[in-house]
Amino acid sequence: EENEVNILWATHQTHHSSEDYNLSTALRQSAVQKYISWVFYLPMALIIPPSVCAVHLQFNLLYQFWIHTEVIDNLGPLEWILNTPSHHRVHHGRNLYCIDKNYGGTLIIWDRIFGTFEAEKEKVIYGLTHPINTFEPFKVQLHHFTYIWGVFWATPGFSNKxxxxFKGPGWGPGKPRLGLSEEIPVITGKEVPFNPKLPVHLCVYAVIHFSLIVTLYIDLFAAAATLSQVTVLLRIGYIILTLTSMGLLMDKRPEAARWETVRCTVFLALQKLGYIKTYPPMMFAYEVLFSLCIVFWGVQIMKQLTSSTAKRL
Incomplete structure (x- = not known):
């Protein structure tokens, strides 16, 4: 299972990194997981007709979307057969009793058969055992790969490397395959999810700009067949830039002001050069909005520089 093999966990941990548990958690996926997940479906693909296999994959994925919720408590007798929201909450927990439990996608009977089932008990605390405390997308996506890289070179011996x-994320020389349970941080039940409080005006700002980027994302897929490769690549690059900058803003990182200035400037440049097109009235509105944003963030940068200079003096 992905949770028990370190390199596979690196591709899956993004999904588990959310410290909240709702339907948006189901959409929190790794950019590289699709290059690994085919391994799990290969035996089925070799036996079952392709059309049946394809339909199964879609229904299996759709089913797992709806179980990412705290709204549904208990489904009665179905809890014995299906992977329910209650069972999957355990799978996403970092409480000690939740670790490496309830792997099933649609059915929970396999966990009951193979001894990996655990019923929901005390309050589940979600997220990684060692929280990364950031919304910056590259770190969320890739931090465990960098961790493996560091441990790989620091560990002596080829077999140990x-x-x-290929062993568990908690493994080390002399430890069991899945590591030691006593090394997992103790959960008190009072843990608060990482959520830096932003001023209201920045929350409104983030919602507006995220809505704009979702619109650009939808338009990109709708018109991809008619766009040049350069246009597609530039739009994708801008979307990644926006997500990165928004992550820094959500983290309340001081460099967010510089990133937002660059991002807003890039948007205006792409629009002027014709790589981002919309209705003429909206183009004017975007020019005004992003120009005002550049001014706002420029002022924030000047304040930071003034404050930094004052501290040095």
Missing amino acids: LSVI
Whole structure:
């Protein structure tokens, strides 16, 4: 299972990194997981007709979307057969009793058969055992790969290096395959999810700009067949830039002001050069909005520089 093999966990941990548990958690996926997940479906694909396999994959994925919720408590007798919201909450927990439990996608019977089932008990605390405390997308996506890279080179012996990759995330020389349970941080039940409080005006700002980027994302897919490769690449690059900058803003990082200035400037440049097109009235509105944003963030940068200079003096 992905949770028990370090390199596979690196591709899956993004999904588990959310410290909240709702339907948006189901959409929190790794950019590289699709290059690994085919391994799990290969045996089925070799036996079952392709059309049946394709339909199964879609229904299996759709089913798992709806179980990412705290709204549904208990489904009665169905809890014995299906992977329910209650069971999957355990799978997403970082409480000690939740670790490496309830792997099933649609059915929970396999966990009951193979001894990996655990019923929901005390309040589940969600997220990674060692929270990364950031919304910056590259770190959320890739931080465990960098961790494996560091441990791989720091661990002596070729067989031990292979174990770093293919044993559990908590493994180390002399430890069991899945690591030691006593090394997992103790959960008190009072943990608060990482959520830096932003001023109301920045929350409104983030909602507006995220809505704009979602619109651009939808338009990109709708018109991809008619766009040049350069246009597609530039729009994708701008979307990634926006997500990165918004992550820094959500983290309340001081460099967010510089990133937002660059991002807003890039948007205006792409619009002027014709790589982002919309209705003429909206183009004017975008020019006004993003120009005002550049001014706002420029003022924030000047304040930071003034404050930094005052501290040095």
